[in-house]
Amino acid sequence: MGRLVLLLLLAFLMPGLAIPVPPALKALSNLHLSTSFTSRSSVVMKYSIHYFEQKIDHFGFKNDKTFNQRYLIADQHWRKEGGSILFYTGNEGDIIWFCNNTGFMWDVAEELKAMLVFAEHRYYGQSLPFGADSFQDSRHLNFLTSEQALADFAELIKHLKRTIPGAENQPFIALGGSYGGMLAAWFRMKYPHIVVGALAASAPIWQFEDIVPCGVFMKIVTTDFKRSGPNCSESIQSSWDAINRLTRNGTGLDWLSEALHLCTPLKNAQDVQHLKDWISETWVNLAMVDYPYESNFLQPLPAWPIKEEEEAEEEEGEEEEAEEEVEEEEEEEKNEEEEKKKKKTERGCRVEM
Secondary structure, three states: OOOOEEEOOOHHHOOOOOOOOOHHHHHHHOOOOOOOOOOOOOOOOOOEEEEEEEEOOOOOOOOOOEEEEEEEEEOOOOOOOOOEEEEEEOOOOOHHHHHOOOHHHHHHHHHHOEEEEEEOOOOEOOEOOOHHHOOOOHHHHOOOOHHHHHHHHHHHHHHHHHHOOOOOOOOEEEEEEOHHHHHHHHHHHHOOOOOOEEEEEOOOOOOOOOOOOOOHHHHHHHHHHHHHOOOHHHHHHHHHHHHHHHOOOHHHHHHHHHHOOOOOOOOOHHHHHHHHHHHHHHHHHHHHOOOOOOEEOOOEEOOOHHHHHHHHHHHHHHHHHHHHHHHHHHHHHHHHHHHHHHHHHHHHHHHHO
16 A cells, blocks of 8 residues: 555544553554555464454434354454454455455564454445345344444454453554545544544545545546646547537447457446446546555456556557558558559450450
């Protein structure tokens, strides 16, 4: 995570305050990670799987039902003396998926003598409040909120402090990325007595209506593509106009459907919008996983995938140009042969006359 954003939401780290800083936080603030690497060291990701009984509703008094929240623990580098506990605030997906792709925590665990805890977000993976019926209707989905998820994390940490010998006085630090990073920051804000700090990566914690401009996220995505090479973002922007022009009539719809090898041909404006949304989502996801090392998050990707994609497109363009040149040369040779035959025929006609 070369672009890790450190949220110093720690009151005792403010200048002028004479409150002692836990060793784990000193080490965390002094970490110096390379931003030039293209591959990560082979860290063995060993963890144990656990479950904790959570309330479905932490704030009401009518619902006393519970569900099992899944969480993972990796403690091979943990030391009770001078150690810490890094707590991953799980986001929208299976926690094992995030655990296997959260390289930063694994990279720093030994240096910080840290235990790693990965908590699964309710309604994802195996942490389903109502089992197979969790997504049945709004009544069942009513408890899918960030507030309930944060309360889950708080209760889980209390449980870990009570049940793991040596954990009671260890500093817990929340970590997360994207929505998980938002949760980490909010967790520190709402439960400052539970976690001593938070690290959030790519976390738009203030991105709500009327707080930040609505287009700021896409501007960041565009900037990522601009930095990856010349004309990269401009080519993408031009593609939207090209799609709009091509799809004004049935012929263009058919041509684009065939050119993109679509499973279902484009028929109308709604289909075109779905296509543009899908393409846009692809670019956004590529920007989100534009890591400086190989990863297997959404799918196997090389280091700096945007740059790789751009170079691949350039190579493809060069190949197409080369093919066009060959075709033009062949066409010229063909025309020359036909011209020679034509002249030969004309000479034969003149001799006969």
